[in-house]
Amino acid sequence: MPYTLTTPLYYVNDRPHLGSTYTTIACDALARYRRLTGEAVTFITGVDEHGQKIQRTAEAKQQSPQDHCDAISDTYRELWKRWGISLDRFVRTTDKRHLRLVEQFYGRVKDSGDVVSGRQTGWYCVGCEEFKDDPSDAVAPECSIHRKPLEWRDEENLFFRLSRYQTQIEDLVNREDFIQPTSRRQEVRNFVAQGLRDFSISRVNVSWGLPVPDHQGHTFYVWFDALLGYLTALLDDGGEPDLDRLEACGWPASIHVIGKDILRFHAVYWPAMLMSAGLPVPDQVFGHGFLTREGQKMGKSLGNVLNPETLLERCGTDAVRWYLLRDIQFGDDGDFQQQRFVDLVNNDLANTIGNLLNRTSSMARKWFAEAVPPHTAAAETDHPLALAAAATVTSVVESMAGLGFKSASEAILQLAISANGHLNDTAPWSRMKQPGQEVEVGDDLYAVLEATRIVGLLLAPLLPDLSDRILAQLGHALKEDDWLAQLSWGGLASGAHLPQPTPVMQRLELEGEL
RNA sequence: GUCAGAGUAGCUCAGCUGGUUAGAGCACAGGAUUCAUAACCCUGAGGUCGGGAGUUCAAGUCUCCCCUCUGACACCA
Numbered sequence: 001m002p003y004t005l006t007t008p009l010y011y012v013n014d015r016p017h018l019g020s021t022y023t024t025i026a027c028d029a030l031a032r033y034r035r036l037t038g039e040a041v042t043f044i045t046g047v048d049e050h051g052q053k054i055q056r057t058a059e060a061k062q063q064s065p066q067d068h069c070d071a072i073s074d075t076y077r078e079l080w081k082r083w084g085i086s087l088d089r090f091v092r093t094t095d096k097r098h099l100r101l102v103e104q105f106y107g108r109v110k111d112s113g114d115v116v117s118g119r120q121t122g123w124y125c126v127g128c129e130e131f132k133d134d135p136s137d138a139v140a141p142e143c144s145i146h147r148k149p150l151e152w153r154d155e156e157n158l159f160f161r162l163s164r165y166q167t168q169i170e171d172l173v174n175r176e177d178f179i180q181p182t183s184r185r186q187e188v189r190n191f192v193a194q195g196l197r198d199f200s201i202s203r204v205n206v207s208w209g210l211p212v213p214d215h216q217g218h219t220f221y222v223w224f225d226a227l228l229g230y231l232t233a234l235l236d237d238g239g240e241p242d243l244d245r246l247e248a249c250g251w252p253a254s255i256h257v258i259g260k261d262i263l264r265f266h267a268v269y270w271p272a273m274l275m276s277a278g279l280p281v282p283d284q285v286f287g288h289g290f291l292t293r294e295g296q297k298m299g300k301s302l303g304n305v306l307n308p309e310t311l312l313e314r315c316g317t318d319a320v321r322w323y324l325l326r327d328i329q330f331g332d333d334g335d336f337q338q339q340r341f342v343d344l345v346n347n348d349l350a351n352t353i354g355n356l357l358n359r360t361s362s363m364a365r366k367w368f369a370e371a372v373p374p375h376t377a378a379a380e381t382d383h384p385l386a387l388a389a390a391a392t393v394t395s396v397v398e399s400m401a402g403l404g405f406k407s408a409s410e411a412i413l414q415l416a417i418s419a420n421g422h423l424n425d426t427a428p429w430s431r432m433k434q435p436g437q438e439v440e441v442g443d444d445l446y447a448v449l450e451a452t453r454i455v456g457l458l459l460a461p462l463l464p465d466l467s468d469r470i471l472a473q474l475g476h477a478l479k480e481d482d483w484l485a486q487l488s489w490g491g492l493a494s495g496a497h498l499p500q501p502t503p504v505m506q507r508l509e510l511e512g513e514l
Numbered sequence: 515g516u517c518a519g520a521g522u523a524g525c526u527c528a529g530c531u532g533g534u535u536a537g538a539g540c541a542c543a544g545g546a547u548u549c550a551u552a553a554c555c556c557u558g559a560g561g562u563c564g565g566g567a568g569u570u571c572a573a574g575u576c577u578c579c580c581c582u583c584u585g586a587c588a589c590c591a
Contacts, residue, residue, distance in 0.1 A: 011591025020591080048591065162589095186518065187586050199589050223589070261590065269589075327526075327539095333584085340526075343540055351553055359550030366549080410539085417554095424555040429548065503551050 002250035003039040005031055008258045009048040009091065009229045012072035013057055016079050018298070018336075019259060021308040022291055025321050026330060026405065027257050028085045033400045033461035035086075036483035042250050044233040045080065046091030047073045051222035055208035065208045069094055079308065083317055084464065091233035093225055098232040099210050101241040102220060105228055106213065108243065108277040114161040117215075120200055123150035158202040158218060165272040166196050172271055172281065179267050180286040180403070181331035184260060188267050199269065227270045230256070246279060253282040257403075263287035286403060289333035306336060306514060315508055318466040319345040325462055326409035338514060346507045349466065353416045353455060354505040357470055360423065360448045361501040367432055372449060372475070373442035374494045385447045386489045388418050389454045393487045396458050405462065412458045419451040442494075449474065449492055457487055469504040 007027045010020045024045060031043035049069040058068035073092055080087060091098070109115055172178055173192055179185040202218040203209065209219025234249045235241045252274075256266050263285065271281040291306075292298065298305045311320050323341045326348065328334030364373050380386065392415040399408035426444045431437040456470030460478055471477055475496050479486055 008591070013591065017591095051591095053591090183519070184585090190517065191586070191588080194587080197588065221589085222591090226591085259591085260585085264586090264588080329527085335526080337525080340540065346551095347540075350551060355551055355553050357550095359554075361550090363549045413539095420554055423549075424547080427547085427549085429550095432549090501550090505551085507551070 001039050002042065002254075003034045004042045004044065004234060004250040004253040005034075005255045005257065006043075006230050006233075006253055007045040008256075008262060009046045009093065009226050010076060011051075011054075011226075012047045012049050012069050012076070013053055015072060016076050016308060018291060018306045018308050018311070020076075021079070021083065021311075022324055023257060023259060023288065024080060024085055025083065025324055026288065026403070028083075028087075029321070029325060029405055029461050030255075030257070030400075030403060031086055031088075032464060036461060036480065037397075038481070038484070040250075042088050042234060043086060044089045044091065044230060044253075045085070045087050046089065046229055046233055047076055047093065048222065048226040048229065049073065049092060049094045050209045050219070050225055052203070052206045052208065055206065058208075066094065082312060083308075086464075089233040089236055091229045091236060093210075093229045093232075095232065097236065097241040098225075098229060101232045101235065101243070102210050102225055102228050103213055104241075104243055105231070105273075105277050106220075109160065109273065112276045112278070114164065114276045115201070116159050116161060116198070117156060118159045118198070118200075119155070120157045121154045122152075124153040155204050157200040157204070158212065158215065159198040160201045160224070160269075160273065160276070162196045162198050162269065162272050165275055166192075168275060169196060169268055169272055173267060178284060179263070180284055183331070184263055184287050188264060191264060192268060196268070196272075223265055223269065224273070227265065227273065243277065243279065252280040255284045255286055256282055257286045257288065260287040260289060286331070288331055289328070291328075291334050291336055293336045294338070295335055310514060314510065314514065315341075315345075316465075318349065318463045318505065319508055321463055322349055322409070325405040326413075328406065330403050330405050338510065342508045342510060345505075348413055349463075349505040350503070350507045352413060352420065353459075353466075353470070354503055356416050356420050356423075356448075356455075357452050357473060357504060358501050360419075360445060360452060361473060361498050363428055364445045364449060365498050365500075367428075367438070368442060368445070370498055372492045372494050372496045372498060373445045374439075375443050375446035376439060378440075379443040379446045379450075381489045383443075383447045383489075385419060385422055385451045388415055389451050389489060393454065393458065397484075400461060408458075409462060412455055412462075415451055415458075416455050419448045419455070422451075423448055446492070446494065450489060453492055454487060454489075457483065466505060473499060473501055473504060475499060 005027055007023050010016065027043060031041050035041045054068065055065050058065040061068060077090055170192055173185065173188050179188055201221045201224040202212050202215065203221055204217050206219050209222065210225050212218040212220060230253060231243070231246060231251065232241055234251055235245060237249060239245060258266055266285045274281050293304050293306055296302060296304060323344055327340070327344055364371070392411050395411040396408045399411065422444070428441045428444055431441050453471065453474050453476055456467050456474065457478065459467040459470065460483065467478065474492065475498055476492065
């Protein structure tokens with residue numbers, strides 16, 4: 001089964017921020033999970049590079065728009081590489097292939113009779129790239145978001161006839177599974193119920209955009225262009241950027257993961273555009289929440305932005321991924337609190353999971369010739385930890401399939417806690433001081449090592465690096481094409497060598513603010 | 515303004531169709547232990563469940579009013 005997932009194509013107005021990193025990490029976890037369950041995944045991300053805002057940002061830096069885009073796009077690409085994001089495609093909307101695809105798509109929409117020209121007048125905010133509802137006789141209106149003066153525009157633009165898709169879009173957004181999380185579905189429904197109006201898809205006097213083929217001086221509105229980037233990316237498999245090939249390449253997308261702010265574009269405009277072009281709509285759109293920091297909105301004006309590069313350098317990918325995926329219900333807004341971040345990483349990863357591995361491996365090595373201890377039937381699949389592990393696997397698989405990263409993480413953690421508890425209950429260190437208990441101790445340690453191995457395997461989609469380190473220390477390795485089978489109890493061979501343990505996860509000891 | 519959602523321990527949140535002494539994690543305090551990354555394990559303290567009224571044998575859970583916060587309300591990465 002092809003599984004196609006996308007992040008938004010990030011707008012290259014500025015360097016990457018934590019929000020885009022968050023989305024991308026979540027998608028990475030999902031992509032990894034789907035690959036591990038045997039699906040043919042195409043994980044798409046990229047950048048959206050057109051529009052007047054970029055044009056002006058570049059001007060302000062005395063750069064050409066293309067140079068600006070090249071530079072910012074590179075920082076994105078580089079950042080994802082450093083985070084170990086398992087992306088399959090990185091698309092740029094300034095790619096020549098993209099232009100060809102946009103032209104073809106536009107042709108189809110036009111053939112459907114969904115492109116009409118109309119006059120658009122009103123106050124326009126360049127920051128928002130949109131017309132505002134301020135009355136035409138307003139004096140010097142400002143954009144409430146950007147606090148900048150609005151510009152009066154009187155333009156002949158091309159419009160997409162969204163209004164024709166009223167009932168089809170209603171049916172779509174009423175579907176149970178299309179918009180996730182469900183809490184956001186009603187908002188979109190209400191919006192659609194108010195009646196859909198046509199929206200403009202071209203701009204005049206914006207040179208930094210893709211030219212509309214049959215209209216001199218018009219460029220495509222950034223959103224029309226940007227959404228099509230998903231298709232360009234999917235077709236970027238070495239073949240031609242031809243819409244007819246889409247379905248063979250994995251379209252429709254299984255899921256678009258986006259921030260809640262752009263839900264409407266993805267849940268309403270985008271499907272209508274696809275319908276107009278005779279293409280299937282995506283299976284699902286997931287609008288996740290935003291991150292605040294210590295309870296406050298992050299922003300340049302407050303000077304409290306968390307830089308993803310700083311975070312990566314000072315804390316490492318495992319720590320940040322764990323905090324974002326394990327502590328924030330995916331879909332809800334989340335708050336980044338430094339103290340909590342440190343507490344969770346240290347408690348969960350270093351103390352609970354890391355130390356579990358360390359203490360168990362140490363004991364096994366000390367008393368069983370640096371190897372996985374022998375075991376009897378008592379450490380087979382009806383061992384309490386084996387039962388717990390099986391339940392954990394079921395729960396994690398279920399959670400991950402529904403983007404429940406938090407509950408998946410909690411379930412994994414709970415298995416590690418159970419394993420630690422089992423050690424304390426059976427106290428191998430004191431039983432080894434009594435004669436004739438080696439067999440029982442061997443069984444106990446084997447079971448705990450097995451539980452630890454399963455913890456390590458289950459972490460693979462969430463924290464791939466830590467997962468590797470855990471498994472390596474057990475003399476084990478992830479088999480990417482056999483993960484589900486590896487998750488069954490009994491994967492460790494008694495007698496297999498156990499390497500000298502070293503802490504797999506260092507505690508965070510942050511000095512000062514991030 | 516209209517609509518939607520939320521206000522539960524210091525913090526982040528669970529609490530399904532109303533039913534025994536309101537739960538978890540973190541933080542905090544005490545205990546136990548030594549295999550281990552001063553880790554792990556156990557116990558404890560901590561809440562007038564935003565405020566008020568009502569329905570009911572019984573309400574965090576239903577109804578009404580009020581307060582506060584968040585989001586949507588057309589083209590904001």
